[in-house]
Amino acid sequence: MSPKKPVIVVAGLGCETSSFSPSRTQAAAFHPKRGHEILKAYPFLCEGTELEDAADWHGALIGHALPGGIVTKPAFEELTLEILQRLQQIKDVTRIDGMWFDIHGAMCVESLDDSEAELLRRIRTVIGPNVTVSASMDLHGNVSRELCHQTDLITVYRTAPHVDVMATKERACRNLVTLLTRRPGGSTPAGTPTLPLKAWVPIPILLPGEQTSxxxxxxxxxxxxxxDVEAMPGVFDVGVWVGYAWADEPRDRAAVVVTGWDQRAVAQGAEKLAQMFWDAHRDFEFVAPNGSLEECLEVALASNARPYFISDSGDNLTAGGSGDVTWTLKRLLARPEFEHSSHTRVIYASIPAGPKAIRIAVEAGIGATITVTVGAEVDNKHAGPITMTGHVHAIKHGDPHAITEVVLRTGSIFVILTQMRKPYHHEKDFTDLDLDPRQARSDIVVVKIGYLEPELYDMAADWMLALTPGGVDQHLVRLGHRRIRRPMWPFDETREKPPDLRARMIPLSSEPLMGPDE
Structure with a gap:
């Protein structure tokens, strides 16, 4: 008789949120998936795959929102309540052996610190302390001692830009199935703990992702x-977190977590990686040449490299920026080099225009000349709305993020206007709008991003990182963090003594977490 399959539930909320952005993230932004549609969202859990066949999978609720501002408390409570209700419904009809906790790790919620740990704490009131939980995270998440305590397994991306997203999620599920069905390495020696040991080392470094690629x-x-650490005997999984720099919570910092069966091995492995991270703390630099917007434009205009990409990094909406800061666009429109259609051509991606401006463009149609006011509806701290007159170059309907996109040409600048905010990471995002960054006619491309995502990186003949203002300003010190632990690099460039990088052994979730938080 074949052994009974373990029953595994899937739940989680993910959103990278800047506490320095005035925007707020509502429940609808998470685009929740429920039940069986959750399993269909992950190729490694689709019907007929090895992992799908290894367990009895049940979807509760998952939601992943585009990065943005703080999640409202009502939104968090609404989604959390539904997760708990759905987990209870599953528990009413079957036992639950394990849970995959699919999160990001940098979700800030109004009036609540360490929201992912709080979410899991509430989940455990339903599923119980003995259900094995495996979490997957973004390396730009923050791993508090409490989150490490509430999880049994915790794994993380190992690349930035993130090309191993699905591989990491699959590893989290595979580790969970392995743990629920057999001990790593075959037979279980006498005295082997039921669940792996966890060594956690917080590192007093807080850096933007653009310095840690x-x-x-x-x-x-x-x-x-x-x-190398993962290959050590007695080690099961290894994670290194850069942390998320644009929140202002006590948990914000880099961290290492190593899980496994040998206490000495997991502690040594965690301390080795933490020490490597700290030893290099003065060596982290931006991933590309950088400067003010004006400096970047001067270099781009003088260069023969085409297309030349410039990151409008302070309003990077995939790091938590609102996406509607007009500071950079105002300066582009004021440059004499871009006043006439025959001048150096620029693509600007993008600025949310709102439904009124989009409606004006759509009703006028391609080729029409229109005047619209756009931007700064959410974040007007750095610049106000812009009124532009230009020719409608392209219109596209039906984008899952932008809803409707319009390209407005003013002088030699092609400004992408969106009904709702959207990141522009792929070549098709441009070619669908009759814009081709690879062609010589697209001289400069300004994108609201930090480091270039793979397709943009491949397209760019050269690029620079513009240190522009916004909710994810790369110049961290000028943002005004007040609640992070100190001393912290680079906020405190000198310290009296080296940090304590000894491994903290974290107890099982069913055991109390004693002592002060660190």
Missing amino acids: TRMEPAKHIYAAVP
């Missing part, structure tokens, strides 16, 4: 050491 040093050699 795994494409370059020193993050490159730190993450290259992860497989």
Whole structure:
């Protein structure tokens, strides 16, 4: 008789949120998936796959919102309540052996610290302390001691830009199935703990992702050491978190977590990686040449490299910016080099225009000349709305994020207007709008992003990172953090003594977490 399959539920909420952005994230932004549609969202859990066949999977609710401002408390309570109700319904008809906790790790909620740990704490009031929980996270998430305590397994992306998203989620599920069905390495020696041990090391470093890309040093050699630690006897999984810099909570910092069966091995592995991270703390630099917007434009105009990409990094909406800061666009429109259609051509992606401006463009049609006012409806701290007159170059309906997109040409600048905010990461995002960044006619491309995502990186003949203002300003010190732990690099460039990088052994979720938080 074949052994009974473990029953695994899937739940979680993910959103990278800047506490320095005035925007707020509502429940609808999470686009919740429920029940069986959750399983269809992950290729490795689709019918007929090895993992799907290894367990009895049940979807509760998952939701992943586009990065933005703080999640409202009502939104969090609404989604959390539904997760708990759905988990209870599953529990009423079957036992629950494990749960995959699919989160991001940088979700800030109004009047609540450490929201992912709080969500899991509430989930455990339904599923119980003995259900094995495996979490998957973004390396730009924050791992508090409490979150590490509430989880049994915790794993994280190992690349930035993130090309291993699905691989990480699959690893979290595979680790969970492995744990529920057999001990790693075959037979279980006498005295082997039922659940893996967890070594957690917080590191007093808080850096933007644009200084910690795994494409370059020193993050490159730190993450290259992860497989070596994972291969140590007695180690099960290894994670290194950069942390999320644009929140202002006590949990914000880098961290290492190593899980496994041998206390000495997991502690040594965690301390090794944490020490490597700290030893390199003065070596982290931006992933590209950087400067003010004016400096970046001067370099781009003088360069023969085409297309030349410039990151409008302070309003990067995939890091938590509102996406509607007009500061950069105002300065582009004021440059004499871009006043006439025959001048250097620029693509600007993008600015939310709202339904009224979009309606005016759509009703006028392609080729028409219109005047619209756009931007700064949410974040007007740095610049107000812009009134532009231009020719409608393209219109596209039906985008899942933008809803409707319009390209308005003013002088030699092609401004992408969106009904709702949207990141522009793929070549098709441009070509669908009759814009081709690869052609010589697209001289400069300004994108609201930090480091270039893979397709943009491949398209760029050269690029620079503009240190512009916004909710995810790369110049962290000028944002005004007040609640992070101090001392913290780079906020405190000198410290009296080296940080304590000893491994903290975290008890099982069913056991109390004693002592002060660190």
